[in-house]
Amino acid sequence: MLLVQNLSVSYRSFTALNNVSCTFDPGQLVGIFGPNGGGKSTLVKAMLGLIKSATGTALLKGKPLTQQLSQVAYVPQRSQIDWDYPITVWNVAMMGCTLQTGLFRCPSRQSRELVKAALQRVGMYENRDHSLSNLSGGQQQRVFLARALAQEAELLILDEPFNGVDQKTESIMFDIFRELKAQSKILFVISHDLSETLDNYDQLLLLNKRVIAQGARHEVMTKDNLLAAYDAPVWSIAP
Numbered sequence: 001m002l003l004v005q006n007l008s009v010s011y012r013s014f015t016a017l018n019n020v021s022c023t024f025d026p027g028q029l030v031g032i033f034g035p036n037g038g039g040k041s042t043l044v045k046a047m048l049g050l051i052k053s054a055t056g057t058a059l060l061k062g063k064p065l066t067q068q069l070s071q072v073a074y075v076p077q078r079s080q081i082d083w084d085y086p087i088t089v090w091n092v093a094m095m096g097c098t099l100q101t102g103l104f105r106c107p108s109r110q111s112r113e114l115v116k117a118a119l120q121r122v123g124m125y126e127n128r129d130h131s132l133s134n135l136s137g138g139q140q141q142r143v144f145l146a147r148a149l150a151q152e153a154e155l156l157i158l159d160e161p162f163n164g165v166d167q168k169t170e171s172i173m174f175d176i177f178r179e180l181k182a183q184s185k186i187l188f189v190i191s192h193d194l195s196e197t198l199d200n201y202d203q204l205l206l207l208n209k210r211v212i213a214q215g216a217r218h219e220v221m222t223k224d225n226l227l228a229a230y231d232a233p234v235w236s237i238a239p
């Protein structure tokens with residue numbers, strides 16, 4: 001189980017997150033929604049200790065998440081990744097195994113097998129020698145998903161993974177999420193897509209500095225909750 005308790009974050013005098021608490025069971029695909037600037041990325045970064053929180057903590061299986069980062073595969077927002085960095089598809093995916101292998105040691109046969117299987121699963125093995133910068137947006141996202149798969153982490157966090165991806169990639173990703181759920185992983189997906197893809201999530205967390213609502217789609221995506229989160233009429237948000 002993943003437990004977020006009383007997490008608060010301020011950037012200088014600006015409060016980005018206020019006392020956020022939520023709980024997630026294994027085998028769940030969780031969608032994190034909310035307006036631009038609502039604190040979604042801040043929540044994830046604070047959970048991972050990438051930024052300092054004023055109060056609160058995140059616990060995975062009862063232990064601080066920050067002490068077991070090898071159990072977390074994090075795919076940041078596209079804007080946070082240097083897509084021109086000269087690296088091949090294979091080497092990006094191999095980074096998922098670096099924690100186990102060590103930075104300066106030759107990857108084991110097992111790591112190579114894991115990376116091969118991960119790239120095959122996302123349909124990018126044939127492109128393994130290609131440079132990351134020469135791929136389409138959807139292909140790049142699939143490579144980063146392969147890196148997360150190769151890591152075999154308990155918790156996968158993907159920050160807006162559907163941005164700039166085509167229908168085929170989106171559908172591959174949701175298929176893979178279902179497989180990971182069956183392996184009792186917890187998947188955190190930050191998204192802005194309020195279309196019918198919402199049905200793919202087991203749980204939704206609606207965030208605007210605080211938790212507006214958490215639960216199943218019909219409990220969370222109500223008129224009142226959407227108004228509280230987005231401060232806008234529902235018809236202008238949800239299709």
Ligand SMILES: Nc1ncnc2c1ncn2[C@@H]1O[C@H](COP(=O)(O)OP(=O)(O)OP(=O)(O)O)[C@@H](O)[C@H]1O
Nearest residue numbers: 011012014016034035036037038039040041042043
């Ligand atoms: N390093 C920073 N310094 C100061 N303010 C920040 C910093 N990072 C984020 N913020 C502010 O904190 C608030 C929450 O930002 P965050 O990126 O977590 O929102 P978000 O919900 O992920 O937004 P988006 O949907 O646009 O990605 C925003 O008002 C943002 O401007």
